Amino acid sequence: SHNVVIFSQRRYGKTSLIKKVLHLATLEGFLTIYTDIYHILTEEDLVKAYAKALASTMEGSIEKIFQTLKTIFSSLRPKITVDADGKPEFTFGVESGRDPIMDLEEVLESVKKYADKKGVKAAVVLDEFQQIGQLQQAHRIESIIRSQIQSHRDISYIFMGSKKHLIFDMFSDPTRPLYGSGKMLPLEKIAPKHLKAFIFNRFHLTRKHIPKEVASRLVDVCESHPYYTQYVSHSLWEVTPFNSSITDIDLENYG
Ligand SMILES: Nc1ncnc2c1ncn2[C@@H]1O[C@H](COP(=O)(O)OP(=O)(O)O)[C@@H](O)[C@H]1O
Numbered sequence: 196s197h198n199v200v201i202f203s204q205r206r207y208g209k210t211s212l213i214k215k216v217l218h219l220a221t222l223e224g225f226l227t228i229y230t231d232i233y234h235i236l237t238e239e240d241l242v243k244a245y246a247k248a249l250a251s252t253m254e255g256s257i258e259k260i261f262q263t264l265k266t267i268f269s270s271l272r273p274k275i276t277v278d279a280d281g282k283p284e285f286t287f288g289v290e291s292g293r294d295p296i297m298d299l300e301e302v303l304e305s306v307k308k309y310a311d312k313k314g315v316k317a318a319v320v321l322d323e324f325q326q327i328g329q330l331q332q333a334h335r336i337e338s339i340i341r342s343q344i345q346s347h348r349d350i351s352y353i354f355m356g357s358k359k360h361l362i363f364d365m366f367s368d369p370t371r372p373l374y375g376s377g378k379m380l381p382l383e384k385i386a387p388k389h390l391k392a393f394i395f396n397r398f399h400l401t402r403k404h405i406p407k408e409v410a411s412r413l414v415d416v417c418e419s420h421p422y423y424t425q426y427v428s429h430s431l432w433e434v435t436p437f438n439s440s441i442t443d444i445d446l447e448n449y450g
């Protein structure tokens with residue numbers, strides 16, 4: 196399958212990893228779309244988040260993107276608003292009373308049409324995808340997604356999740372619509388030797404020194420959890436003056 200399901204605990208590095216991968220895919224000419232749906236509460240939120248993610252990958256002037264959006268969506272209405280930093284951004288209005296699942300179908304189709312029109316392959320990431328299972332119409336949403344993605348040969352869908360059993364069930368329970376729709380890829384912790392080398396090099400590159408044994412102990416103390424390892428490393432890095440070395444004592448005090 197060209198669709199994958201990547202899951203692990205929170206803060207193991209999924210989002211960082213996939214953003215790197217999408218960057219590389221962009222360089223190879225892929226249309227890449229990243230949507231984080233952690234905060235969605237309703238079906239409508241999902242539609243808007245996905246439409247916005249598509250809009251944010253489009254290139255050209257605001258006016259040109261606005262026109263493109265108007266032609267690719269038939270029922271969603273794009274609007275230009277200004278975000279907190281004064282930057283223009285697109286938001287989407289829906290027709291009142293319309294079934295949000297129809298809108299979802301439309302957005303999924305629109306991404307496909309847009310990629311086809313540009314003649315490119317696409318990679319679509321739906322991060323924190325397990326949140327879909329919490330929506331009222333979860334079953335219908337999962338069904339629409341399944342029937343849509345089956346016909347999208349030139350799009351790879353990457354479903355990511357932090358609540359392992361929730362996302363696992365969505366794709367491996369035979370009674371669920373998305374059963375078997377993606378290759379399951381559990382993301383394990385980064386191997387300790389890579390984290391140790393990473394810390395050592397980062398200190399070195401910034402004119403600070405960490406003895407290999409200290410880097411090694413640091414990773415062990417954090418049980419190679421990517422987030423905590425970074426957190427502790429950063430605290431130690433901050434207290435170490437340039438051109439000097441941290442010691443075991445520093446690790447005791449700040450770790
Ligand atoms: N390749 C890596 N090397 C070192 N640290 C990493 C790496 N990837 C992620 N991290 C650390 O782990 C933290 C959590 O990563 P994130 O991508 O947000 O995880 P997730 O999406 O799984 O919750 C990051 O803020 C970073 O500090």
Ligand SMILES: [Mg+2]
Nearest residue numbers: 209210211322
């Ligand atoms: Mg994440």
